[in-house]
Amino acid sequence: MLKLPIYLDHNATTPMDPRVLEAMLPYFVENFGNAASRNHSFGWQAEEAVDYAREQIAQLIGADPKEIIFTSGATEGNNLGIKGVYEMYASKGNHIITCTTEHKAVLDTCKHLEKLGAEVTYLEVQPDGLIDLKQLEAAMKPTTILVAIMYANNEIGVIQPVKEIGAIAKKHGALFFTDAVQAVGKIPVDVIADGIDIMSFTAHKMYGPKGVGALYVRRKNPRVKVTAQIDGGGHERGMRSGTLNVPGIVGFGKAAEIARTDMAGDTERISKLRDKLENALKVIDETYVNGNPAHRLPHVSNISFKYVEGEGLLMGFNKDIALSSGSACTSASLEPSYVLKALGLGDDLAHSSLRFGLGRYTTEEQIDFTIKAVTDTVLKLREMSPLWEMFKEGIDIDAIQWAHH
């Protein structure tokens, strides 16, 4: 039996894997110690659990356990990674390169630093969502201290050429930071092979608990340091003070271990379902898949259904299917997705987009239900859409002088 509602918003967050919950449970009531308590068994037990999780997480990304700094999540990791480098390497330069499709946690951090005197270059992306490596190369300066480009995009799933970006940064003596929150646990990420110096990621995007994340900070070739943004007891090699969230970290470790062992199987199964969904929806007229289809996360599909509005579309099935839209109507700003606009999509296509994010527990039955529900609603709303009628009559909608509100 198909159980409703169906969850297809795995880029926002993922459900916790029951195996993760099981690993966490002893660390709430029974083993509640503070990992920084060095003088008794409660503390030792907690520290041991944290160390084990650090190993599990390091293994997933090809790092040394000592290079893992625990944080509250990727927003904190992005702040610490970027602001921490800006402060630590101030004597070397003040120039940061990022791109326009980054998450707000990166963009707003860069904007904050601009107010403090940083010079930031925001690279445009190509229509497929990838940055142009030549533009990156051209943007590098003697004062460039950091290149901050995401591993994979949260709205369209496009995977940036991380290895090449890392090489360019290294060649010019800059550090390479990547927000890998959507990639880690979903696709193979190897900080050595990818040439990453600093990387933020989080547990809740990979079937772990919310409120715990990590910042990878390279210790060798080069040895990287970031200035702490939270002062206190000097935890996490002095880079992030604050009592460790032991149960969360234990869960994060378990989630990382499962991601590593199950990745190949999950990817094969989920990408097949994603392709089935995408191919079935592409059959509808005037439907466009956003982002480079070859360099893309296996579980994401972002599709614009021209001449219907995204929020109106979601309303047709949102009691049964949970997914998200690039439409502005869902926000107070009335501006559609800046990521889709950065690809060069018109506002009308940006308003018409849906993001499908599949996950570990997505079934074929759920995908079949979704295909039917989305198709039926698109067709129904087009019958109700004056733009669709004009399009069918051959009227050039772009040539109309619309009165803007």
Next chain:
Amino acid sequence: MAYSDKVIDHYSNPKNVGTLDKASKSVGTGLVGAPECGDVMRLQIEVDEATGLITDAKFKTFGCGSAIASSSLATEWLKGKTIDEAVKIDNMDLVEELNLPPVKIHCSVLAEDAIKAAINDFRVKNGLAELVFEQSHV
């Protein structure tokens, strides 16, 4: 955001979706909004020459559920009214009836604008001067 039952009802069973002959002298058409803003509303009225009553009203809307509901409700209210009565439909009446939250008030404004645009289109076609309206409540 949770929708009111009335918005959901109009969205699921919209009243008066369709197209009237915009070339006809007895039909007034209002097309308002813009695709870039995520809302386009087309509202049409058919007026009986002898009685001056609005005998039919149709809409098509590109937009969110609240925009669809606002236009659907507007067509229901228009039918059977005279032009003079129709002019008095206020966007805040739509807001109240549909229980629209503040971020969706612009949907009701659009519906009021569509009504007025349709009325003026009808007036111009019939040799009458366009009415000048005050700004509606945004």
